[in-house]
Amino acid sequence: MELIQQLVNGISLGSIYALIALGYTMVYGIVRLINFAHGDVFMIGSFVGFYAVTSFHVGFFPALLLAMVSCAILGVCIERIAYKPLRNATRIAVLITAIGVSLLIEYGTIYLRGAQPEAYPSTVLPDKKIEVLGVTVNSQSLLILGVSIVLMILLQFIVHKTKIGKAMRAVSHDAEAARLMGINVDNTISATFAIGSALAGAAGVIFGIYYTKIDPLMGIIPGLKAFVAAVLGGIGIIPGAMVGGLMLGVIESLVSGLGYSLWRDGVAFIILILILIFRPAGLFGKNVREKV
Amino acid sequence: MLKVESIDVFYGNIQALKGVSLEVKNGEIVTLIGANGAGKSTLLKTISGLLKPKQGDILYEGTSIAGKAAQTIVKQGISHVPEGRRIFANMTVEENLELGAFLRKDKQEIQQDFEKVYHLFPRLYERRKQLAGTLSGGEQQMLAIGRSLMARPRLLLLDEPSMGLAPLLVKTIFRIIEEINSFGTTILLVEQNAHMALSVADRAYVIESGRVVLSGTAQELNASEQVKKAYLGGH
Ligand SMILES: Nc1ncnc2c1ncn2[C@@H]1O[C@H](COP(=O)(O)OP(=O)(O)OP(=O)(O)O)[C@@H](O)[C@H]1O
Ligand SMILES: [Mg+2]
Numbered sequence: 382m383e384l385i386q387q388l389v390n391g392i393s394l395g396s397i398y399a400l401i402a403l404g405y406t407m408v409y410g411i412v413r414l415i416n417f418a419h420g421d422v423f424m425i426g427s428f429v430g431f432y433a434v435t436s437f438h439v440g441f442f443p444a445l446l447l448a449m450v451s452c453a454i455l456g457v458c459i460e461r462i463a464y465k466p467l468r469n470a471t472r473i474a475v476l477i478t479a480i481g482v483s484l485l486i487e488y489g490t491i492y493l494r495g496a497q498p499e500a501y502p503s504t505v506l507p508d509k510k511i512e513v514l515g516v517t518v519n520s521q522s523l524l525i526l527g528v529s530i531v532l533m534i535l536l537q538f539i540v541h542k543t544k545i546g547k548a549m550r551a552v553s554h555d556a557e558a559a560r561l562m563g564i565n566v567d568n569t570i571s572a573t574f575a576i577g578s579a580l581a582g583a584a585g586v587i588f589g590i591y592y593t594k595i596d597p598l599m600g601i602i603p604g605l606k607a608f609v610a611a612v613l614g615g616i617g618i619i620p621g622a623m624v625g626g627l628m629l630g631v632i633e634s635l636v637s638g639l640g641y642s643l644w645r646d647g648v649a650f651i652i653l654i655l656i657l658i659f660r661p662a663g664l665f666g667k668n669v670r671e672k673v
Numbered sequence: 674m675l676k677v678e679s680i681d682v683f684y685g686n687i688q689a690l691k692g693v694s695l696e697v698k699n700g701e702i703v704t705l706i707g708a709n710g711a712g713k714s715t716l717l718k719t720i721s722g723l724l725k726p727k728q729g730d731i732l733y734e735g736t737s738i739a740g741k742a743a744q745t746i747v748k749q750g751i752s753h754v755p756e757g758r759r760i761f762a763n764m765t766v767e768e769n770l771e772l773g774a775f776l777r778k779d780k781q782e783i784q785q786d787f788e789k790v791y792h793l794f795p796r797l798y799e800r801r802k803q804l805a806g807t808l809s810g811g812e813q814q815m816l817a818i819g820r821s822l823m824a825r826p827r828l829l830l831l832d833e834p835s836m837g838l839a840p841l842l843v844k845t846i847f848r849i850i851e852e853i854n855s856f857g858t859t860i861l862l863v864e865q866n867a868h869m870a871l872s873v874a875d876r877a878y879v880i881e882s883g884r885v886v887l888s889g890t891a892q893e894l895n896a897s898e899q900v901k902k903a904y905l906g907g908h
Contacts, residue, residue, distance in 0.1 A: 544775070547764070547768060547771065547772060548772075548775070550761070550763065550764060551761050551764070551772050554761050554762065554763055554764075555759055555761065557723060557755070557759070558755060558759035558760075558761070559772075560722075560723060560743040560744070561721060561723070561743060561747070561752075561753050561755060561759075561821075562747070562772045562773060562775045562776075562820075562824075563743070563744040563747035563748060563775045563776040563824065564744065564772070564775055565742075565744055
């Protein structure tokens with residue numbers, strides 16, 4: 382039973398990784414850039430949710446929505462200001478810029494509000510123990526899982542059924558051909574940043590409720606792990622990010638469940654190294670990208 | 674309909690087009706022939722807004738489109754089938770066609786155009802739910818042409834549609850090009866297969882290292898010694 386408990390924890394944690402990983406993978410898919418500021422967008426989302434609940438006394442869903450919208454705007458600003466001027470620059474220049482943006486957001490936040498952590502008001506979601514087939518699960522975990530699943534389904538719908546989603550897929554496959562269809566590539570890239578960042582914002586709020594403590598540097602480790610999850614699933618592949626995130630969460634929880642909790646963080650990076658050695662394109666990736 | 678007026682186009686410091694001028698009149702099939710690296714694709718990309726000319730002008734229906742955004746040019750009725758097809762391999766045939774109509778809002782007429790394209794290319798209809806990447810080379814070329822027709826172009830730019838296709842398929846593609854033209858779409862056709870291109874074209878231009886070196890009616894160029902020697906393999 383302990384094992385199933387850990388499994389449930391792992392899936393909840395994994396769904397948070399998955400939400401962040403989606404942003405990494407979507408942005409990589411469309412501009413071939415690892416947006417290292419993505420973990421910090423997650424952190425901002427967490428704080429927006431925190432202030433919405435504590436200062437404006439809104440409920441969980443309005444706070445979630447507010448965090449998502451704020452992060453979408455932040456993501457678009459980051460793209461337009463920092464990355465767009467570098468679209469034809471070398472990859473290393475863009476990478477260094479991404480790290481710069483990340484530090485700017487982290488220390489900008491510390492400058493504005495200080496480095497002290499906050500206790501997330503977890504009362505915004507009902508916290509009950511529920512017995513399911515002899516396993517006690519926390520009602521919060523279930524809600525968190527539910528919200529994550531709904532967001533991922535929504536994303537799949539946007540990407541596959543809407544015009545902007547089809548434009549995103551077209552641009553990520555071949556930007557020049559997409560321009561010949563009349564697709565505005567710049568706007569499509571911005572939309573991708575907006576959607577990816579909104580998901581990170583949602584993950585931030587969910588993370589806060591789940592782990593109850595947030596601080597301006599909280600985005601670093603989940604950001605790195607979500608990056609590992611994206612690579613695990615195959616960077617640029619949306620279902621890969623979802624599965625990669627869930628797998629990573631479950632593996633971490635099982636490792637701590639087996640009594641090796643000190644190894645929890647290390648495991649993610651061992652997985653990264655193994656993936657890069659044995660299957661660099663990720664679980665869902667074709668090992669050779671077809672180029673016609 | 675389209676007038677290219679002595680344009681210069683550069684890739685960085687490399688000049689790919691040197692004072693190229695060319696005209697396409699309403700209803701014509703005009704072909705542009707030339708060897709590898711002559712600048713044919715560069716010219717089409719400049720017309721469709723992927724590249725900007727440094728000098729010169731491009732007039733479409735009397736107004737300048739030089740340096741305009743690709744989407745503006747598509748909207749005005751110029752559609753470009755790029756070299757190497759460039760279909761969206763990870764999407765279905767149907768989605769590729771939908772993307773061709775990206776800027777259009779007239780749902781019913783889009784539906785009619787789907788039917789027209791499927792009528793022109795019954796193979797695409799059979800494979801409409803299939804991923805475009807799984808199509809054969811010939812089918813991919815049909816998809817690329819069908820996709821561009823979904824924009825309802827008045828001027829269609831075709832870049833080497835016969836490239837890499839078996840002789841029988843080349844014939845089919847050229848028959849379809851004539852058919853599209855007969856419905857009233859003007860065509861600017863880039864080809865290395867000069868023989869086939871001249872057989873369907875009204876007029877032709879020959880381009881060599883970024884310059885137009887010869888132009889005339891298709892018959893004239895077919896009879897020209899220079900063209901025979903360089904592009905028609907001597908027969
Ligand atoms: N992206 C690019 N960067 C730099 N130079 C380029 C680029 N694309 C084309 N060129 C150069 O411009 C010249 C014209 O190329 P272009 O592709 O227009 O030729 P083409 O006539 O279409 O040839 P092909 O028949 O092989 O398709 C060539 O010398 C080519 O090397
Ligand atoms: Mg070419």
